[in-house]
Each structure stands twice: as C-alpha cells, then as structure tokens.
Amino acid sequence: MAIKMNRQSQETNGAAAAKIAPGPRDRSWAGFYRAYTRDPLVYLTQLQKEYGDVVTLRAYNYRVFFLSHPDHIEEVLVTQSRKFFKGRILKANKRLFGNGLLTSEGDFWLRQRRLAQPAFHRARVASYGETMVRFADQLIAGWRDGETRDVHTEMMRLTLQIVAKTLFDADVDHEAKEIGKALEAIMELNSNFRRVVLTPPWLPTRHNLRAMLATRRLNRIIYRIIAERRASERDAGDLLSMLLAAQDEDGSRMNDQQLRDEAITIFLAGHETTAIALSWTWWLLAQNPEVEARLHTELDTVLAGRSPQMEDLPRLPYAEKVITESLRLYPPAWGMPRLAIEDVEIGGYKIAKGCGVSVSQWVVHRDRRWFDEPLAFRPERWDGELQKRLPRFAYFPFGGGPRQCIGNAFAQMEATLVLATIAQKFRFRLVADHPVIPLASITLRPKHGIRATLEARNITPRQAGGESKVEATMADSAAD
Numbered sequence: 001m002a003i004k005m006n007r008q009s010q011e012t013n014g015a016a017a018a019k020i021a022p023g024p025r026d027r028s029w030a031g032f033y034r035a036y037t038r039d040p041l042v043y044l045t046q047l048q049k050e051y052g053d054v055v056t057l058r059a060y061n062y063r064v065f066f067l068s069h070p071d072h073i074e075e076v077l078v079t080q081s082r083k084f085f086k087g088r089i090l091k092a093n094k095r096l097f098g099n100g101l102l103t104s105e106g107d108f109w110l111r112q113r114r115l116a117q118p119a120f121h122r123a124r125v126a127s128y129g130e131t132m133v134r135f136a137d138q139l140i141a142g143w144r145d146g147e148t149r150d151v152h153t154e155m156m157r158l159t160l161q162i163v164a165k166t167l168f169d170a171d172v173d174h175e176a177k178e179i180g181k182a183l184e185a186i187m188e189l190n191s192n193f194r195r196v197v198l199t200p201p202w203l204p205t206r207h208n209l210r211a212m213l214a215t216r217r218l219n220r221i222i223y224r225i226i227a228e229r230r231a232s233e234r235d236a237g238d239l240l241s242m243l244l245a246a247q248d249e250d251g252s253r254m255n256d257q258q259l260r261d262e263a264i265t266i267f268l269a270g271h272e273t274t275a276i277a278l279s280w281t282w283w284l285l286a287q288n289p290e291v292e293a294r295l296h297t298e299l300d301t302v303l304a305g306r307s308p309q310m311e312d313l314p315r316l317p318y319a320e321k322v323i324t325e326s327l328r329l330y331p332p333a334w335g336m337p338r339l340a341i342e343d344v345e346i347g348g349y350k351i352a353k354g355c356g357v358s359v360s361q362w363v364v365h366r367d368r369r370w371f372d373e374p375l376a377f378r379p380e381r382w383d384g385e386l387q388k389r390l391p392r393f394a395y396f397p398f399g400g401g402p403r404q405c406i407g408n409a410f411a412q413m414e415a416t417l418v419l420a421t422i423a424q425k426f427r428f429r430l431v432a433d434h435p436v437i438p439l440a441s442i443t444l445r446p447k448h449g450i451r452a453t454l455e456a457r458n459i460t461p462r463q464a465g466g467e468s469k470v471e472a473t474m475a476d477s478a479a480d
C-alpha cells in the first residue's frame, strides 16, 4: 500500500491548527477504507513509520488523528480525557451493550462506574480465584495426550464458564453455553468493520435481523436470571449480587435495564479478551521452548503438581511476566478510538471538535524506542526496572485514566491462574500447516483459531533450585 507524504497545510474541520500534522495525501474515503480494512495493524504501523507520532488523515468531512507517542496518549486518556468520548465503532455496538460501562458517557457513566467498582475490589476478585482454577482443572480433565484441539475454542469455553459463574453464579453448563452462543452470534456480526460502519442498524438486512434475534435471545436469559435473583434476595457472592446491592449516595439502585446492560458488558468484555490473551500466550510459548522451560521450572518448584491458589501468585513471578509480555505483543484490545467533543491541543497540534483520535496498543507496544528487540517474546525483559523506566503509556493493555479496564485485576489473576493450572499438566505442539493470523476486529483474535496437539506433562515434584525430572525427561527425549 503506497502512502504519499503530505506535509502541506490541511485545515482541521474549520479550526486553525497550531502545528500541521503530516499524513497521507489520499483524501478519498475509499482509499483509507481499503487500506484500513485490509489490515489495520499493518496500516497503522506503516502510518507511524512514515509520518511519525502524530498522523492525520481526512476522509471527506471526517478527520482522524493517529497518536503513537506515550505522552500524547496520556493526554487523551488521562490529562484531557474529559474532552473525549468513545469512538464510532464502539458506539455502533450499543444495541448489544446498551448503556453499559463500556459505551456510556458523562455523569451516567460515572454513576455506574461508582456503583460497579466495589464488585471489582481486589478482595472480592480474589474470592473468585478458586472458581477459576476449578474450571481450568475441569477443562483439562477432558483432555487426552496426543489429541488435537483448537486452543482458542478451548480458552473461550473456559473463560465463558468462569465469567458465567463469577457474574451470575450460573454454572449450569447449558445456560453458559446458551449465553455464549447468542453472544458469539452478535459479536460475529458486529465485529465486521464494513457492516458496522456502512450499514445502519435499523436497515432490515439479513445480518441485522440475525443480530436482533440473537440480542433478544440473550436479553430473555439475562432478564430471567435478574428476576430470579431479585425474587430470591440471595447473595450468591457473585458480581450480579454486588450490582443488585450497589446503592448510590441518594439511595437509588440500578433498574433491570441498567443491570442487563452492565451484566452483558461485563460478560462480553470479561470473557473474550481474557480468552484471547491466553490463546496468544499458548501460541507464543509453543514457539519459545526456552521460555516454556523456565515457566515449567517455576511451576514445578512452587506448585509441585498441585493446583495453584491465590496465595501462590506472589511466588509465580515468571508466570506473571509471561502474561505481561504476551499482552505486550498481542494486546487483545489492540486500539482505542475516541471522538473530540471540544477543541483540544496535544503536542502542539490542534485537534478540532468532531475529529476522531485513535491510539493503538499494537503500534506502541512494538515501538523499539521503548522495547529492545520489540518483536521478541522475552518475559525476562520485565525482570528489572523496565516498568518503572517506561513512559506510563508505552504499555497499556488495559487502557488508562478514568476509563481504564475495570476488570484489570480480575483478568490478570485469571490469566495467571489458568496458565499455571494448565501449563503444569499440558504443553501445546502447534499443528504445522495451520495458519495462525491475528484478526484485528474489535479485539485481536486468531482468525482461524490455533490448532495444537496436546502433550501431557509428567511432573515430578522438585526442591526449590533442584533439577526437575521433567527437564531431565525433556533433555533425554531431545537427545534421542
């Protein structure tokens, strides 16, 4: 894709710019649309390489700024966050999310965030650790050595069960499955950029009708769960109980519609992203045997074959770094759009009201100014003081500022516990001819899944610092 330079004057929706941002000259919407939809990851990376940290592009009367410097991203997400709303694509998913935390704005969002926050308090989240490990154990109990499975499907199934249990106390498998199927259908339809941007939701197309039916199905299930819970007045210890009990300063609580919107938002935001994070982690581990071996050493030393518990997490620093590094290279939320609701100045550039702003974790996390050998999977890079040395927004898989992911602690705990549970018992050998391609839809998922053969591990408990039987066995088989 050829991107031509244009450093000449460009008016920004009628407002005079302090500095003129560079960007491609091709002003046609079709040109941008073609390049972007073909592969947004490649396109955004190329834009930054060719034009730098602030790039602008105009398609007809819509101007968008791509910002790739951590300091500028901090301006958008933290310092001047009040001047931005969420972007168009996320808003297009409003029929699914309703006015939930992910899509709402202003005072309404703030009230809902305050109400929901206690449900994500560290102590509350910690109480879900046992559930996470139990479901991971149940999943692998059905796995057999030598089988080939789609790792991504398995992780989706697992995180769906975990969020269904922790959110709704629903561990009836068919209920979780029913919700999952309806959600998948809607996400599938909504994740297509072309459909979202070009087809108004009210148009009775085949896709819109299917999305509407799936949304109705989903609503029926969620409203039933809410009604049953209200009637029983039971504190199930789940997130729904917390949301039901949450009270504003004036004593008001969420109505059914608000509960539905928040529940679906949490369900969706909490299930797919974590499954994706785990899927990419397994894929990276399978290609980096030395990292995998170091992870096994840590797990075998600390856990010696037993299932992990919350209390083990501080003693599993390498497992945590594996997740941190995986979220750097394959951030499930790969880009975040915003809309300027008033004129803003960032880095000397004027961004006029009505302009779009886009920041991308994919681009920034792979920038060699912040990370040596940025494409290498090296959990060790997080050993030292890297986190402290980095500009705050050189690494931001969970966003930042007031709209930072509310499930941040939940997700990191879940990913590390699931990794520790499964990696003790199994490793994955990638199926050679299966293409693994990152698809940047709303999230960054593996387009055709990740097919792998399961290899059961034989763990022999070892002393801290001692040589493991597993390693010895591995070395033997390597010598063979």
Ligand code: HEM
Residues within 6 Å of the ligand: 086, 101, 102, 103, 113, 265, 266, 269, 270, 271, 273, 274, 277, 331, 332, 333, 336, 337, 396, 397, 398, 399, 400, 402, 403, 404, 405, 406, 407, 408, 410, 411, 412
């Ligand atoms: C690895 C897993 C996850 C990643 C990478 C992730 C990433 C993100 C990001 C980047 C945002 C900010 C979006 C923006 O500002 O435009 C966000 C928001 C959000 N996330 Fe997550 N998330 C993950 C897991 C979870 C989990 C487990 C939950 C719930 C159980 C959750 C619930 C939410 C909600 C409700 C919001 C909206 C918060 C608000 O605007 O107030 N996420 N997430």
